[in-house]
Amino acid sequence: MIRLDRVSKTFPGQTTPAVAELSFDIDEGEIVVLVGPSGCGKTTTLKMINRLVEATSGTISVAGTDITSVPAPVLRQGIGYVIQRIGLFPHRTIAENIATVPALLGWEKDRINQRVDELIVLVGLTPEMKTRYPAELSGGQQQRVGVARALAADPPVLLMDEPFGAVDPIVRGRLQEELLDLQRRVHKTIVFVTHDIDEAIKLGDRVAILNVGGILEQYASPAEILRSPANRFVEEFLGEDRSLKRLSLTPISDVDLVAGPIVEPTATRGDVEATMKEHGVDWVGVGTDGRLHGWVWGEDVTGTAGDLEPRPFSVRLSADRSLREALDSVVSSHTGVAIVDDGDRYLGMLSIEEISRHLIE
Amino acid sequence: MIDFIGDLLVWFTENWDGQDGYLIRAWNTIRLSALATAVAALIAIPTGALLGHYRRFGVSAVAVVNIGRALPSFGIIALALPITIRIARNVPDGVPIFGSGLGFFPGFIALFALALPPIFTNTYTGIREVDPGTVEAARGMGLPEGKILRSVELPLASPVIIAGLRISAVQVVATSPLAALVAYGGLGRFIVDGFAIQDNIQIFAGALLVAALSILTELLFSRLEKRLVPRPLQLVEEQAAAPIGKPVAA
Numbered sequence: 001m002i003r004l005d006r007v008s009k010t011f012p013g014q015t016t017p018a019v020a021e022l023s024f025d026i027d028e029g030e031i032v033v034l035v036g037p038s039g040c041g042k043t044t045t046l047k048m049i050n051r052l053v054e055a056t057s058g059t060i061s062v063a064g065t066d067i068t069s070v071p072a073p074v075l076r077q078g079i080g081y082v083i084q085r086i087g088l089f090p091h092r093t094i095a096e097n098i099a100t101v102p103a104l105l106g107w108e109k110d111r112i113n114q115r116v117d118e119l120i121v122l123v124g125l126t127p128e129m130k131t132r133y134p135a136e137l138s139g140g141q142q143q144r145v146g147v148a149r150a151l152a153a154d155p156p157v158l159l160m161d162e163p164f165g166a167v168d169p170i171v172r173g174r175l176q177e178e179l180l181d182l183q184r185r186v187h188k189t190i191v192f193v194t195h196d197i198d199e200a201i202k203l204g205d206r207v208a209i210l211n212v213g214g215i216l217e218q219y220a221s222p223a224e225i226l227r228s229p230a231n232r233f234v235e236e237f238l239g240e241d242r243s244l245k246r247l248s249l250t251p252i253s254d255v256d257l258v259a260g261p262i263v264e265p266t267a268t269r270g271d272v273e274a275t276m277k278e279h280g281v282d283w284v285g286v287g288t289d290g291r292l293h294g295w296v297w298g299e300d301v302t303g304t305a306g307d308l309e310p311r312p313f314s315v316r317l318s319a320d321r322s323l324r325e326a327l328d329s330v331v332s333s334h335t336g337v338a339i340v341d342d343g344d345r346y347l348g349m350l351s352i353e354e355i356s357r358h359l360i361e
Numbered sequence: 362m363i364d365f366i367g368d369l370l371v372w373f374t375e376n377w378d379g380q381d382g383y384l385i386r387a388w389n390t391i392r393l394s395a396l397a398t399a400v401a402a403l404i405a406i407p408t409g410a411l412l413g414h415y416r417r418f419g420v421s422a423v424a425v426v427n428i429g430r431a432l433p434s435f436g437i438i439a440l441a442l443p444i445t446i447r448i449a450r451n452v453p454d455g456v457p458i459f460g461s462g463l464g465f466f467p468g469f470i471a472l473f474a475l476a477l478p479p480i481f482t483n484t485y486t487g488i489r490e491v492d493p494g495t496v497e498a499a500r501g502m503g504l505p506e507g508k509i510l511r512s513v514e515l516p517l518a519s520p521v522i523i524a525g526l527r528i529s530a531v532q533v534v535a536t537s538p539l540a541a542l543v544a545y546g547g548l549g550r551f552i553v554d555g556f557a558i559q560d561n562i563q564i565f566a567g568a569l570l571v572a573a574l575s576i577l578t579e580l581l582f583s584r585l586e587k588r589l590v591p592r593p594l595q596l597v598e599e600q601a602a603a604p605i606g607k608p609v610a611a
Contacts, residue, residue, distance in 0.1 A: 052501055077503030085494025091516050091591035101502050133593040149502070159501075 001189040002026040002049060002157065007058035009044055009214070018044045019214030021058070026206075028156075031183060031190040033204035035197055037237070041214030042193045046159050049191060050079045062157060077101055080150030080158035080188070084165040086142050088134035094120075094145055095130040101153040119148040122185070124178060140171040147179075151186065160192045164199070176202055197238060201226070201245055209234050223249050243359050248324035252317060252340055255358050257348025260337060262287050265306025272301045283335055285349075286310045292346035295335055313339045319347060323358065326350045368562045369569075376566070383548065383570055390547035390574060393465060393540060394533045397472035402526060405481035413488025413518075414510045426481045429474035434536050437474055441467035442543055468540030468547075475536055476529040483525025487518030520590045527582035534575045538567070548574065 003025050010017040019041040026032045034042040047053040049060060051072045060067050067075055088097050095116050102112045120127055123144040134142055143163060150158055164172040176199065183190065194200055200207045201222040208219045211233055218230035226246040229235040238245065261279040263272055265286055272284050276298045285295045286305050294310025301308065315329035316339045326338040330352050337349040377384055405426070412419050445466040491514050499509045515522075538549025551567025554560075587595070 050501060052497070073503040073505045075503070076501055081498065081501035083494060083498055083501065085492070085497070087492070087494040087496075087498025089495060089499070089513060089517075091594055100499075100504075104503060104508075135593060146498075 001028040001063060002191065003061045004045070004048075005059045005061075007045070007048060007055050007060055009041070009048060009053060010056050016213060017056070019048070019055075022214050022216055023058075024208060024216060024219050026189060026191060028189050029187045030205040031192060031203055033192045033194060033200040033207045034210060035194055035200040035207060035237075036210035036217075037212060038195065039212045040210040041212075042195075042210050043161055045210070045214065046161055046191055046193045049157075050076050050081060050159055052076075077104060077153065078155050078157075080155045082143075082146050082150045082158070082160045082163045084162040086134075086146040086166075088142055088145055088149070090134050093131050093133060094125075094137070097134065097145055098149045098152050100149055105153055115152060119151060122151070122182065123148045139167045140175060143167060143175060144178075147182070151188075156189060158188045158190045160190060162194055163192075165194070165196075172199075179203065198245070201249060209237060244324060244327075246359060247327055247355065248322045250323045250358065251320055252323060252326055252338075252350065253319040255323065255350065255354060257340055257350060258354065260285060260349040260351075262292065262346075263305050264288050265293075265304065267301075267305045268303075269301050272298050272305055281335070285313075285335075285339075287346055290345045292339065292341065315339070316341050318342055323350075323355055327352070327355050330355070365562070369566060372562050372566050381546075381550075383551070383566075386546055386548050386550055387570060387574065389545070390534070390537050390549070390571070393468055393545065393547060394472060394530065394537050394578075397469050398476045398526070398530045398533050400469075401473050401476035401529060402480050405477050406484050406522065409481045409484030410488050410510060410515060410518075413485045414506070414514060416489065419485055419489065423478075423482055423485060426478045430478045432474065434471040434475050434539055435542075437471040438467050438539055438543055441470040445470070463543055464540065464545035467543045468537070468545045471539065472533045472537060476533050479525045479528040479532070480522070481525075483528075484518065484522050487521030487525075488514050490521070491517045516591050517594065520586065520594055523582065523586045523589060527579065527586070530578050530582060531575055534578045535571065538571055 005023050007019060007022045008017050009019040018039075022041075022045060034045055036042050044053055048055045049062065049067070051067060062075075062079070089100075092100075095113075098116045098119055099112045102115060107115075116130065117127065120130060125141060125144055125148070129137065129141070134145070137145065146163065150160075164175045167175065180203065192200075192203055194203075204222055206220060207222050207225055209217045209225065211217050217237075218225055218234045220230075223246070225234065226238065226242055226249065229238060229242075235242070261275045261281050261283070262285040263275050265288055267275070267284075267286075275284055276282060282298050283295050284298055284301075284305060286293050286308075292313070294312045296305060296308045296310055311334075313335070314333050317326055317329060319340055319342065326340075329338040330336060330350065337351050339349050340347045373383075376382055379385070408422070412422055442463070446463065449463075449466065488510075495513060495517070496509060499513045500506075504513070537547055538552050540547055541549030541553040548567055548570045551563050551570070555562075555564035555567060
């Protein structure tokens with residue numbers, strides 16, 4: 001969808017290029033995150049795609065067309081653009097802001113109104129905000145308007161330059177979720193710039209890690225990058241908690257679960273002791289018919305395991321949650337395991353050993 | 362004191378009509394001031410806006426324009442007079458503005474030079490100080506440069522630009538009596554002639570009329586500001602006048 005071929009940019013009055021001989025492809029419908037330290041040319045690269053910065057050499061094509069073959073404003077009208085400063089027009093209402101590009105393209109009034117209504121709902125705003133002015137909205141709401149405005153003419157490509165950099169972490173997390181959710185519905189080709197590796201890992205289908213001077217160090221899926229960083233720079237950029245980041249990307253369903261020390265309610269003290277010995281624990285789970293009721297201390301069992309009121313497991317996770325969450329539940333529970341079920345049926349459990357074995361593989 | 366006020370009232374009742382009455386002279390002052398301000402605006406707003414948009418030559422342009430502020434209007438009138446008289450000699454009869462080269466023409470030049478700097482400086486600064494994020498977003502969405510200037514930068518800079526117009530207009534009206542020195546028939550006549558014949562009542566009445574006209578001008582532009590500035594920007598009106606006071610460093 002987007003192809004950069006040996007693209008360089010040297011700003012006037014500078015000897016070293018901001019971006020040097022950069023080549024990579026972005027497929028249709030994927031989110032590619034450009035990430036790197038400041039001075040790595042990620043924003044410059046992004047702005048070369050809509051020609052806010054003109055490349056010094058090399059070619060960029062969008063949907064097979066060389067971007068220099070059309071006038072810059074025409075090119076830009078077909079590419080959504082969202083920036084950190086949002087840049088809403090303070091003298092225009094929210095509806096007018098969103099309608100900017102459709103109005104520029106000369107759409108009929110009815111069609112514009114209909115589109116604005118659609119977008120307001122799509123980005124999670126309420127219709128009564130249409131007549132408000134940007135200053136009356138919170139930062140998070142303004143950025144939603146910014147996204148709606150960029151999507152207004154339904155461009156196939158969306159460029160986002162640190163769009164969530166200026167909002168607080170809680171709102172940022174929510175906006176990230178919303179973007180992923182939105183992407184599942186609109187299937188745009190999104191190029192996203194950030195300096196935050198966690199954001200890159202969370203949002204990117206693929207992540208391009210850039211080094212100072214616009215050098216592409218690695219371009220791969222987040223899981224691939226975390227599993228095998230291409231070099232020392234990437235490793236350092238990923239940070240100390242690379243393994244934890246990998247865990248947050250891996251769903252529990254990727255790991256083979258074990259049944260664990262589980263007994264029927266009818267199990268005797270002897271059965272319980274045998275099970276505990278086998279698993280090297282001092283507790284057992286009590287369950288029957290594929291359900292897990294809870295757990296008991298082995299030494300409390302006198303008659304059968306079912307005689308005691310089972311203690312509930314504090315956290316039960318579904319298989320689509322991440323190993324990171326499983327780890328969190330492991331370290332904070334009495335039993336030292338995470339219980340996985342589908343809300344009803346018991347699927348198995350995870351111990352810290354299982355989780356670390358997955359990382360080492 | 363009572364006598365003085367009484368005499369003043371008598372003066373106002375006796376001197377309102379006719380060729381030398383204060384109505385005609387007020388009208389002449391308004392005409393001269395309005396034309397000087399309008400021509401200054403027609404030149405300063407487009408150039409200021411373009412230079413502000415492209416962020417070019419701003420500092421040098423502001424410096425050049427500010428010469429108008431540095432030169433005293435009195436001096437400009439004196440300097441202009443011999444030139445305008447010479448020009449007037451070569452202008453065919455029937456072109457009313459130039460007349461003999463006395464009065465209107467040199468007055469106009471002085472007031473025009475006075476009006477130019479605030480309008481230019483405020484337009485340039487106002488456009489430059491529009492949030493770069495807003496301009497980048499506009500450009501990134503594919504607005505052509507002219508449209509960015511017209512529908513984003515100018516509306517957003519309008520409080521500052523109109524403040525510049527207001528300052529110019531009030532200064533021009535307040536300075537306009539000087540034109541009487543070169544025989545212009547505005548309100549300044551009462552002051553200049555009053556001094557000549559040592560008629561304090563007439564001097565005072567003339568000064569009063571000039572002051573009233575200045576205040577009216579101020580009010581007119583406040584109204585204009587309310588009408589022209591986009592509603593959501595009016596909340597920040599107080600800040601809008603700020604660039605005037607501080608030196609323009611770019």
